[in-house]
Amino acid sequence: MNDFVLQTVTQILMPFIQVYGIFVVLNGHLSPGGGFAGGTILGASIILYALTVDVKAAEGIYPDERAEMVESASVLVFVLLGLISLMMGRNFLTNIGIFPSPETGTLLTGGFIMPVTLAIGAKVASTVITLFTHLFEEKKS
Amino acid sequence: MIRRIVATIMILLLGTVLLYMTSEMPRFGDPANPTNNELSARYMEDVIEDVNIPNIVTAIITDYRAYDTLGEATVLFAAIASVLAVLAMHSDSGRGTKLDE
Numbered sequence: 736m737n738d739f740v741l742q743t744v745t746q747i748l749m750p751f752i753q754v755y756g757i758f759v760v761l762n763g764h765l766s767p768g769g770g771f772a773g774g775t776i777l778g779a780s781i782i783l784y785a786l787t788v789d790v791k792a793a794e795g796i797y798p799d800e801r802a803e804m805v806e807s808a809s810v811l812v813f814v815l816l817g818l819i820s821l822m823m824g825r826n827f828l829t830n831i832g833i834f835p836s837p838e839t840g841t842l843l844t845g846g847f848i849m850p851v852t853l854a855i856g857a858k859v860a861s862t863v864i865t866l867f868t869h870l871f872e873e874k875k876s
Numbered sequence: 877m878i879r880r881i882v883a884t885i886m887i888l889l890l891g892t893v894l895l896y897m898t899s900e901m902p903r904f905g906d907p908a909n910p911t912n913n914e915l916s917a918r919y920m921e922d923v924i925e926d927v928n929i930p931n932i933v934t935a936i937i938t939d940y941r942a943y944d945t946l947g948e949a950t951v952l953f954a955a956i957a958s959v960l961a962v963l964a965m966h967s968d969s970g971r972g973t974k975l976d977e
Contacts (some may be wrong), residue, residue, distance in 0.1 A: 763931070763934050764929040764930075764931050764934045764935070764938075765929065765930060765931060766931065767931070767933075769931075769933070769934050769937070769938075770938075803956075803960075806952075806953065806956060807953065809949070810946075810949050810950065810953055813945075813946055813949055814946065817942070817946065827943070828942040828943055828946070830927065830939045830942070831926060831927060831928060831939075836928045839924055839928050839929065839930065840930060844928050844929055845927055845928055845929035845935075845939075846927075846928070846939075848927070848929060848934065848935075848938045848939060851938050851942070851945075852934070852938060854949075855938075855945070855949060858949060858952060858953075859952070862952050862955075862956050865956055865959075865960070866956065866959060869959065869960065869963045870963070872963075
């Protein structure tokens with residue numbers, strides 16, 4: 736789409752949308768939100784850029800191969816975090832007692848919940864973007 | 877024509893059954909509802925002690941039910957893998973070898 740107003744507004748809005756997405760992911764354990772919601776917001780910002788400005792440029796921001804790699808790696812991060820507690824002699828995916836959890840309400844509280852939410856957010860964002868780019872290419876040809 | 881009449885009768889019958897079923901559902905906001913049982917009370921009381929975070933929903937999906945979330949992430953992975961397997965054959969930018977027509 737070659738609309739000047741749309742492209743300019745998108746380019747101004749993009750950083751704000753992404754910062755909001757990162758906020759939702761990082762504060763998933765303190766405020767409403769979490770990995771799934773924040774990841775979708777992050778992915779939607781890239782999709783917005785691809786729709787209004789250029790699909791190829793959007794792929795330049797977040798290449799397809801990297802998206803697929805992040806997607807597979809984040810499930811692995813989840814499983815490895817679960818396996819840590821297994822090695823310490825507790826059940827799979829045990830959280831409190833294995834991982835440090837400082838004062839309630841701070842960012843690093845809740846043990847492995849923040850890393851897990853980050854992994855889920857990265858995964859959902861990559862999934863949304865990969866789905867979009869492949870379906871978009873399909874439509875064009 | 878006869879097909880339409882049969883379809884309408886079937887839909888009406890199905891609708892009647894479904895409406896009848898909703899009349900058996902618990903009343904909205906009733907304190908004796910199954911959603912207000914001891915399980916949700918336990919989550920609300922013990923979440924700070926168990927998980928140490930104020931967001932109960934996140935505590936449930938990533939700590940109490942973390943195994944479930946792992947399955948959800950696996951579902952996403954399987955979905956994207958199958959989509960890529962189907963679509964990469966057609967798209968020009970598909971990496972690797974393309975299938976011969």
